[in-house]
Amino acid sequence: MAECVEGSIEFEETLKFIKLVEPLIDAVQISSGLDMNREGNVHMVTTNFKEHMPNAKYxxxxxxxxxxxxxxxxxxxxxxxxxxxIASGTVDLVAFGRSFIADPDWPNKAKDGKADDIVPCIRCMQCYHISTNRKNVGCTVNPRFTNESFVPKEIKKAETLKNIVVVGGGPAGIMAAITAAKRGHNVTLFEREKSLGGMLRYISRQHYKEDIRRYFEYLLGQVKKHSIDVRLNTSATHDLVKSLNPDAIFVAVGSLPIKPNIKGIDGANVIDFFEAIENPDSTGQDVVIIGGGTIGAEIGLELAELKHRNVTIVELTSEIAAQGNMLYRIALRQKMDAVSNLKRMVETRCREITEKGVIAVTRDGQEQFIKADTVIISTGVTANKAVAESFYGITPDTFTIGDCDKPRKIMEAVFEGYTIASRI
Ligand code: SF4
Incomplete structure (x- = not known):
């Protein structure tokens, strides 16, 4: 209906064309965007930055x-x-793409009244070869997609039922616990916080993470539907886990935020990205974010666009959200370009944080002072190795999964939890 590229086809032209060819065609399907042009591609295969059902209005x-x-x-x-x-008469038919990659049983579950069991797509683009430069194509929420030769379709009941302990209730731990429970094992899941989720608890609170929120709710729903002994507010220790005589342990204790060695980082005006996500209203009018990875970038976008803060993102590398895939980065950039009170400084190092702001050093060695009431540290995370390794020596079947092995995406956490637990 619109190619979403400047100078290209607009809705009025397409509508005229449809009316012209109507006698010659049986049906018409409404889409937008363009796959030959990356700027238009993100409007054809939409990311988390675009509303649901964007083509319904056309x-x-x-x-x-x-x-x-x-x-x-x-x-x-x-x-x-x-x-x-359909009920509103907007259209006669609805077509799906990625939803059926995320869950090939989507139509059957919907038909059988089991919509809560549908694994929701999170519009992350990992399944789209263009987005990933044809590398690591897979599906974040469906570990079997592109891995059909070795990831089983059905989780079979185990012949020997085992005692399984999962330490850590983030996406990797939750997926391992659900999968092990499907195998019929006796599963205990330890989570030191008062609720499950790990990083998902924070990420899912971000404005543009509605789809991840739905996936998180799906995971929590599945935990409830399976026989899993969930122990919240419980810091698992070596002795506690050992006392349960586990046959296998899944260690999924996640990651820890990196605290860079910057003068002034312990100042009263400095918060970490967890706090910024949990309590965005507590930030001052002028905000500097140290670290422009995907989390820092989306915090910056949200604060500038929705909370009307003056935001500067200071990023050491040459790219904002470098770990995101290509179409995610384009969609993010398009969003950011539309927000005038959001500034991005790449190849820039934060030298010092003062009570009044940040002293940054640009690529050419120039020092620049950036006024800030609040400085948010979002310089990434590191694997929680020390805690992970504390569970070694209890049983040979001990698996370190998710971010505590190496901080990565939800995709790897889900994949490791699912594929390893399905073989235990
Ligand atoms: S990879 Fe992401 S976008 Fe693609 S189907 Fe899976 S969840 Fe959806």
């Missing part, structure tokens, strides 16, 4: 103008959204 108008069936595709994220599109 489809509604097309439907009012033609007498053939109208279908719509693009970010229809749940059976309820699809139902609403």
């Amino acid at each position: 489809a509604r108008i097309v439907k009012q103008n033609v007498n053939i069936p109208v279908s719509v595709v693009g970010a229809v994220m749940s059976p309820w959204e699809a139902e609403e599109l």
Whole structure:
């Protein structure tokens, strides 16, 4: 309907064209964006920065103008959204893409009234070869996608039932616990916080993480549906785990924020990214974010766009959100470009934090003072190795999974939890 690239096809032209060819076609399907142009690509295969069902507004108008069936595709994220599109008369048909990669049983589950069991797509683009430069193509929430030769479709009941302990209730630990429970094992899941989720608890609170919120809710729902002894507010120790006589241990204790060696980092105006996500209203009017990875970048975008703070992101490397895939970065940049009170400084090092702001050193060695009421440290995380290794020596079947092995994406955490637990 619109290619979302400057100077290219707009809705009015497409509508005219549809009316012209209507006598020659059986049905029309409404999509947007363009895959030949990366700037338009993120509007065809949308990211977390775009609203759900962005093409419904076009489809509604097309439907009012033609007498053939109208279908719509693009970010229809749940059976309820699809139902609403059809029940409201917006369209006659709804088409899906990534939702069925995330869960190939999506239609059956919807039909059988088991929508809560549908694994929701999080629009992360890891399944899209263009996004990942044809490397590491897979699905964050469906470990079997592209791995069909070695990841089983069904989790089979284990022949020998075992005592499994999972330490850490982030995505890796949750997935290991659910999978081991499906195998029929006796599963105990320790989480030191008052609720499950690990990093997901924080990330899912960010404004543009609605789809991750839904995935997180799905995971929590699955934990409840399976026989898992969840022990919250419990810091597992070597002795505690050993006392349960586990046959296998999944260590999923996650990561710790990196605290860079910067003068003034312990100042009263400095907070870490956890606090910034939990309590964005506590930040002052002028904010500097040290570290422009995906988390820091989205905190900056949210504070500038939604809380109207003056935000400067100071990033050491040459790229904002370098660990995100290519289309995620483009979508993020498009969003950031539209927010005038958000400044990005790449190849810039923070030398010192003072009560009044940050002294930064740019690529050419120039010092620059950036005023800040609040400085947010978002310089990444490091594997929680010491705690992870404290569980060694109890049983040979001890597996370190997720970020405590090496900080990565949700995709690796889910993959490791699922594939290892499905073989225990
Ligand atoms: S990789 Fe991400 S975008 Fe693709 S289907 Fe899976 S969850 Fe959705």
